[in-house]
Amino acid sequence: KKREFYKNAKYVSKYKKLRQQSEKNDLLPNIQPSEQGQNESQSAGLKNNKNKNKKRSNSLEELYAKKHADQLKALLEREACIKIREEERQRAEARRNASREKMFKKTQKGQPVMKYRIEHLLETIQGVNIIYV
DSSP states (O other), X not given: OHHHHHHXXXXXXXXXXXXXXXHHHHHTTTOOGGGHHXXXXXXXXXXXXXXXXXXXXXXXXXXXXXXXXXXXXXXXXXXXXXXXXXXXXXXHHHHHHHHHHHHTOBOTTSOBOHHHHHHHHHHHHHHHHHXXX
């Protein structure tokens, strides 16, 4: 059924094209000498239409270029945001690793080094005090 539908659509479109071509051919030979002045004005009108089409195509090209530039700008902004986020994540991870290394340091006898733990507690207490003040 689909095949029949597509075949019919193909034939219909061919018929329409032939009909349009035949209408154009019928109009062109019927021009009389008195209508030539009108025909020249119409041809000038066609030239204007061609210029308008060129302008339209130029405007379409401009619209495409503008849209493409906007897309590139948005892409660059997204990439910049992602890069900044990634850098922040790496800095935070490095900070956590440094503090973790300090917290897990041991003395020669295997006891934890209290110096870094006390510093960490002091920093957190001072941070809480700054928030409440």
